[in-house]
Amino acid sequence: MKKLALLSAYDKTGIVEFAKKLEARNFQVISTGGTLKKLLDNGVKAIAVEDITNFQEMLDGRVKTLHPRIHAGILAKRDNPVHMKQLSAENIQPIDLVCVNLYPFKATIEKPGVTDDEAIENIDIGGPSMLRAAAKNSQDVIVLTDVNDYDDYIERYDDNKLDSKYHRHLAAKAFRQTAAYDALIAKYLTNEEFPDKLTLTYEKVENMRYGENSHQQAAYYKQAISEKYSLANAKQLHGKALSYNNIRDADAALRVIAEFPNQPTVVALKHMNPCGIGTANNLLDAWQEAFDADPISIFGGIIVLNREVDLATAQKMHSIFLEIVIAPSFTDEAYDVLAKKKNIRLITLSFGSIDQNGHDEVSVLGGMLVQNRDLLHEEPANFKVVSKVNPTADQLKALAFGQNVVKHVKSNAIVVTTDTKTLGVGAGQMNRIDSTKIAIDKAQPKAGYDKAILASDAFFPMDDCVEFAAKHGIKAIVEPGGSIKDQASIDKANELGIALVFSGKRHFKH
Numbered sequence: 001m002k003k004l005a006l007l008s009a010y011d012k013t014g015i016v017e018f019a020k021k022l023e024a025r026n027f028q029v030i031s032t033g034g035t036l037k038k039l040l041d042n043g044v045k046a047i048a049v050e051d052i053t054n055f056q057e058m059l060d061g062r063v064k065t066l067h068p069r070i071h072a073g074i075l076a077k078r079d080n081p082v083h084m085k086q087l088s089a090e091n092i093q094p095i096d097l098v099c100v101n102l103y104p105f106k107a108t109i110e111k112p113g114v115t116d117d118e119a120i121e122n123i124d125i126g127g128p129s130m131l132r133a134a135a136k137n138s139q140d141v142i143v144l145t146d147v148n149d150y151d152d153y154i155e156r157y158d159d160n161k162l163d164s165k166y167h168r169h170l171a172a173k174a175f176r177q178t179a180a181y182d183a184l185i186a187k188y189l190t191n192e193e194f195p196d197k198l199t200l201t202y203e204k205v206e207n208m209r210y211g212e213n214s215h216q217q218a219a220y221y222k223q224a225i226s227e228k229y230s231l232a233n234a235k236q237l238h239g240k241a242l243s244y245n246n247i248r249d250a251d252a253a254l255r256v257i258a259e260f261p262n263q264p265t266v267v268a269l270k271h272m273n274p275c276g277i278g279t280a281n282n283l284l285d286a287w288q289e290a291f292d293a294d295p296i297s298i299f300g301g302i303i304v305l306n307r308e309v310d311l312a313t314a315q316k317m318h319s320i321f322l323e324i325v326i327a328p329s330f331t332d333e334a335y336d337v338l339a340k341k342k343n344i345r346l347i348t349l350s351f352g353s354i355d356q357n358g359h360d361e362v363s364v365l366g367g368m369l370v371q372n373r374d375l376l377h378e379e380p381a382n383f384k385v386v387s388k389v390n391p392t393a394d395q396l397k398a399l400a401f402g403q404n405v406v407k408h409v410k411s412n413a414i415v416v417t418t419d420t421k422t423l424g425v426g427a428g429q430m431n432r433i434d435s436t437k438i439a440i441d442k443a444q445p446k447a448g449y450d451k452a453i454l455a456s457d458a459f460f461p462m463d464d465c466v467e468f469a470a471k472h473g474i475k476a477i478v479e480p481g482g483s484i485k486d487q488a489s490i491d492k493a494n495e496l497g498i499a500l501v502f503s504g505k506r507h508f509k510h
């Protein structure tokens, strides 16, 4: 007797060829409405699901394969005599292969202007039920849900390589498929921020050569429905594939530059911290500022620019070694100059704002922390002057610039900036005074230090940072405030005659 294969495919790519190959291997194909029509039109001698169920498809296709004669055929354990006796008592034939791909729920909800009705109708019920049934009974049944697996199955069939490992692999793939499908539906229905069961859906972009270090394995995944402003939507024009560390750094740089959409801006970043940020009226000047901020650290850095890269800027960048350059576009001449280096990665990306509804996840041993993003953009209007000396208008602008930079620097974070560029970045020290010393030490020799301000991502636990900064020529400081020793810092600012401003908001980045 012929074996039964049930084919029910929304995406009908390759389905006719596959069905013909099954027929040639002594399968009788059973199929649902649209799939059946396609198969019959193309010469496959398929039979309708209704011929098995003796029950007409109903409710606009909501019920087609949801029938005991189908599910018993899939679920019966072939080595269980009771199951097999029950099947034959009902005259039900076992179904040995289930090939299903689902209604396009994701593509439907991504369509602009999609209605709720359309979305709901694109929730597949019968398909996942068959996939799950076949996957549960994978020791006896082959379950295929990916168009790309058809040929592999046929090859294995011919080579007699349909071992239990392969059956299990397909079963796991089917369960992952239905789990991911359901997760998207649940998110669509409520988009709860912190649901009791966190079911995130990510799709593999690629396996990576290695992870953070060469002895670590890694892969890159993107959100099933990825945020618009994201590296996942970037286009690589030149250079070898991004590494694990490249992706993290590039992502960090994209977050920084999103603070400065209104002016040509260049962010240079190394090891997750900005080493130079410049904003100016044109990209070339912005590049020069970012470069001058730290001409040593920028070597091998990640550069993000928020305007089209022109020839002059490209020539400057070309003169040093850079890992990655990301911009909205490159002029042809700029591209030609930069692409002379084989290894530099050139990437284009449409700039935009960071998704306000997005979340950041970080794994901990045995768990994960989820939070919404620190998208608080600092403005002078948020600040409260707590010293006797008032900051000048330029200093206020610089204090806001500094706060918007320091929030992207690893804590304890201190930056010294003007109102357009960073001069010194003190990142990731275990105490605040060390970060202060590093930032000032880097900034002091630079042009513009006479106008520099200092910004801190969190409050000063004592007055030592204010004292150190003031004694090294800093005239205005911004910090969130909130320490029980705030008054000591205020007194020190007053004693040394500088401006101290509280922003009221901490910007830790661990």
Ligand SMILES: NC(=O)c1ncn([C@@H]2O[C@H](COP(=O)(O)O)[C@@H](O)[C@H]2O)c1NC=O
Binding pocket: 008, 009, 010, 011, 031, 032, 033, 034, 035, 036, 061, 062, 063, 064, 065, 066, 100, 101, 102, 103, 123, 124, 125, 126, 127, 128
């Ligand atoms: N309702 C059912 O019993 C049912 N059985 C299979 N489907 C889906 O119907 C689609 C194929 O339909 P058609 O062959 O009519 O084009 C597949 O995506 C399959 O997953 C169903 N549709 C939705 O639930």
